[in-house]
């Protein structure tokens with residue numbers, strides 16, 4: 001089990017949702033309020049904002065630096081934290097979350113804040129070089145230009161080295177915010193140039209509170225306490241996943257189909273059928289998301305080339321022609337993106353399966369800790385009765401190996417087939 005987010009934080013710190021509190025020493029700037037279960041970071045945000053104000057006035061600011069690295073497990077809010085930090089550094093009030101500066105940055109529309117996230121499984125060195133070149137130009141409206149690099153762990157060595165040279169000789173008015181699952185995922189020389197801020201896996205209770213609308217900053221209709229509890233537990237600390245499970249019936253159904261797999265793979269044939277079904281549902285979902293992203297990119301490019309919604313056919317044709325190189329690049333990146341989306345979705349499915357087999361292991365051990373999937377207790381008990389502890393441990397090893405294989409270039413279909421065949425072996 002994950003320790004509560006407030007563990008180790010002194011009692012005066014407001015746990016959970018600092019933005020809800022008013023006054024007091026330990027309140028984070030409002031712009032950080034949407035971070036769930038990160039109370040331990042409040043003093044860090046406060047110190048950074050205070051030092052940024054000093055730096056803006058040209059005073060000595062020991063806590064200020066030109067490069068930050070925000071780490072945290074997937075779904076802990078790295079990107080949200082990066083945007084909030086960018087706003088806090090730029091907003092005249094230190095991150096009020098209300099002014100036009102905060103609003104433009106939080107909605108990713110500020111020209112001085114550049115956000116780069118690799119669409120494929122790795123960040124290409126050419127894209128990184130372009131980014132570095134753009135980052136060096138002077139800010140338009142703010143004291144500094146900010147560059148947010150999501151998934152800095154996906155930089156390949158060449159890209160990381162190009163970035164390292166930039167961080168070694170920083171431009172005075174450019175600030176970098178890198179995000180990665182952990183500091184170890186980033187090249188050691190690169191992370192030594194950054195100040196690291198570590199986010200934690202949010203506690204189930206904090207996520208459930210967010211979903212049930214008890215947090216003032218929830219940006220969606222609140223769901224019932226029961227659904228909020230289920231989604232928070234099933235998402236295992238991944239805030240975005242919890243939100244999707246709480247709000248999207250389709251996501252809940254897809255998860256249910258995955259969680260039925262352990263019961264339906266009694267023999268080889270059933271394992272192969274289940275693998276085919278899982279691959280095809282993940283491929284469909286990845287294609288749908290990929291198509292949406294690609295369509296949005298195409299339309300943005302065509303608009304930039306003059307093909308606005310009310311453009312005449314001749315203007316459209318002209319825009320198509322002048323944008324053709326960029327549109328080709330969109331198609332190329334689209335393939336990378338679909339592959340990444342597919343492996344991401346498969347990985348999520350395998351993580352969910354892992355939670356089921358972990359519950360079987362918990363059952364074998366006499367339930368010293370709570371189940372992740374209590375609603376599946378009968379199925380978990382049946383599988384525990386039909387297996388022994390060693391087999392259960394082997395299943396968990398198989399799952400871990402398959403998830404690792406997906407992060408390399410292993411063929412997704414073969415990986416999933418081999419895994420489900422292994423899991424169908426109860427002996």
Ligand SMILES: [Zn+2]
Pocket residue numbers: 091092093094095096097098099100101102103
């Ligand atoms: Zn503001």
